[in-house]
Amino acid sequence: MERLQPLKPEELSPEQREVHDAIASGPRGQVRGPLAMWLHRAGLASRAQALGQYCRYDSSLPPRLSELAILVMARTWMAEFEWWAHKPIALKAGVSSEVVEAIRVGKTPEFSLPDEAVVYDFITELHATRNVSDALYQRALDVLGKDMVVDLVGVAGYYTLISMTINVFGVVPSDGSAPELQKA
Known part of the structure; x- marks a missing residue:
């Protein structure tokens, strides 16, 4: 249709x-x-x-963390257009290719940076449970600070809207690229 x-x-x-x-x-x-x-x-x-x-x-999030959050959102929603649009930006911003690949195939990445680990855990738990635990919230505050935690929630909300739009209206990469995201 x-x-x-x-x-x-x-x-x-x-x-x-x-x-x-x-x-x-x-x-x-x-x-x-x-x-x-x-x-x-x-x-x-x-x-x-x-x-x-x-x-x-x-936002207060550096591009590396913002783009990591966007990739996690794209994977969570299986939003191919978002993945296609932001994967090269994330790599350029400093997200490692190993982290990107793990997210792409639905595996938990091995993080060497605590800020990336907390962004991944925060976005993942927020979508799985529709909330974050007190322990994860405190960890995010300790690692990122209040401003970045508030902005991270904003990024998650905005890219949820983006992903729903992509999926409902069948938005695909404009260059005809094959889908990259794999069902876990």
């Missing part, structure tokens, strides 16, 4: 065009993937992309 398709430039309303141009002129440089789906509802696209800009570019 065909799902929602991105709007063509000539199909955009003035409000959609304004949101499109704001996204395209920002750090993303283009409108694709879930953002293209949200553009069907300009109000959602405008607000969601603003949250996404904060979560991805302006």
